Amino acid sequence: MQVRGEEFPAFAASLRLPESCRGTRDRAVSAGRETLSTLYRDAALADAHSPTLQLGVSMLVEGGRIAWIRPADSEEDPGDAEVIDAGGTTIVPGMVDCHSHLTLPGGSHWIERIGDTPEQLLRHAEHNAKLQTHAGVRWARDVGAPIGVDPVDGRERALSLGLRDRWRGHADYPYVRAAGTWVTRAGTLPAGLTAEAEDADELLGLSLEQLDDGADLVKLYLDGPDPDTAPWTANEVRRVVSAAHDRGAKVTAHAGRLSGSRVCAEAGVDCIEHGFELDEDCARLMAERRIALVSTLTVLKSWTSFARTTRIERFASPEGRKRVAERWEAARHSIRLAHAAGVLLGAGTDFGGGSARANQLAWEVEALTEAGLEPWEALASVTWKAGEILGEPEAGQIHEGGPGDFFLIHGDPLSDLSALWRVWRVAWAAR
Numbered sequence: 001m002q003v004r005g006e007e008f009p010a011f012a013a014s015l016r017l018p019e020s021c022r023g024t025r026d027r028a029v030s031a032g033r034e035t036l037s038t039l040y041r042d043a044a045l046a047d048a049h050s051p052t053l054q055l056g057v058s059m060l061v062e063g064g065r066i067a068w069i070r071p072a073d074s075e076e077d078p079g080d081a082e083v084i085d086a087g088g089t090t091i092v093p094g095m096v097d098c099h100s101h102l103t104l105p106g107g108s109h110w111i112e113r114i115g116d117t118p119e120q121l122l123r124h125a126e127h128n129a130k131l132q133t134h135a136g137v138r139w140a141r142d143v144g145a146p147i148g149v150d151p152v153d154g155r156e157r158a159l160s161l162g163l164r165d166r167w168r169g170h171a172d173y174p175y176v177r178a179a180g181t182w183v184t185r186a187g188t189l190p191a192g193l194t195a196e197a198e199d200a201d202e203l204l205g206l207s208l209e210q211l212d213d214g215a216d217l218v219k220l221y222l223d224g225p226d227p228d229t230a231p232w233t234a235n236e237v238r239r240v241v242s243a244a245h246d247r248g249a250k251v252t253a254h255a256g257r258l259s260g261s262r263v264c265a266e267a268g269v270d271c272i273e274h275g276f277e278l279d280e281d282c283a284r285l286m287a288e289r290r291i292a293l294v295s296t297l298t299v300l301k302s303w304t305s306f307a308r309t310t311r312i313e314r315f316a317s318p319e320g321r322k323r324v325a326e327r328w329e330a331a332r333h334s335i336r337l338a339h340a341a342g343v344l345l346g347a348g349t350d351f352g353g354g355s356a357r358a359n360q361l362a363w364e365v366e367a368l369t370e371a372g373l374e375p376w377e378a379l380a381s382v383t384w385k386a387g388e389i390l391g392e393p394e395a396g397q398i399h400e401g402g403p404g405d406f407f408l409i410h411g412d413p414l415s416d417l418s419a420l421w422r423v424w425r426v427a428w429a430a431r
């Protein structure tokens, strides 16, 4: 049964922006076309391309683009720009959460929440958008949403796709690239919420169906019902990769275990998500074939915290704690191997699809330094390197002529990444 938004006007209205937000949004949108300009005066700048913090930087944003960046003591005439005294702050490029699940809220009951109704899932997404944009996250790469009938547009497909379309052009919402739903081997995840393939032909068909539905990329699920055996062969996955590439789309794959990561590396997917158990061979193959890795160490950080905040056996019992600690060790080792091999490394929280929340990307950046990355390298993984994985060269970049998408924090994130939690304000263009 199709349920259309017009038949539920009250609900459809509840998903629109509150009146109080519209003025801000309209001004920001009009800033994209008119000459409204803002000068951020005398900040520090961490662009994530080097370990050096630049001091005394002024930046003029005009019509949503960065018009110029100058030393604060030799600014050009900013005309009638609004002047923001940014003294004591650090400007950081808008971050990219490379592994998001916008429709899901996360928390220790994250798995149950996947069964929420489409109406509830869209409300979670509205909340997540606010959490992300206030935490300095500009881009969300959504790598899996439940299928349902969207109460606003009436279409039955992955619920992330309608959100992406409705949020486009609004400065108060993240820019979204969405994979549609997870394409799984039947029997892996709870029935009825994902695209479940019984065989390789269905794997290909359902993957292309996501693209037909409007997905920007394909998300395969390479953990199977048996955790030690990959659910598909490299040849079977390669068919999907080649068909998706023919249509100009990338393929990424969830692979928590080594078995799935190996198949992905052999099949030449574009990206592996999680990669908690890579070995040296797999990391080398990924580097050779330019297969990116998206780390989600936050999953394990979050589970570790549940040992103290919940009574859930798998986290709180002595055996549970031990298992999580072992997986955390293995995951950090994997990141070290991938980094040493030269794999393009992006990062995300896995919020919603895992137990983290949408405003916790700073946690992932901190975790990457615990795996051995320098702070500037970890910051690069949630800014411009993540932009490369998205295929969006302007994402996570600050340069003259580029989009005015950045946020201002207190502290030097190139020596102490906890500064990323101390967001003072965000400056978002709209497009």
Ligand SMILES: [Zn+2]
Pocket (backbone or CB within 6 Å): 099, 101, 143, 144, 350, 353, 354
């Ligand atoms: Zn996920």
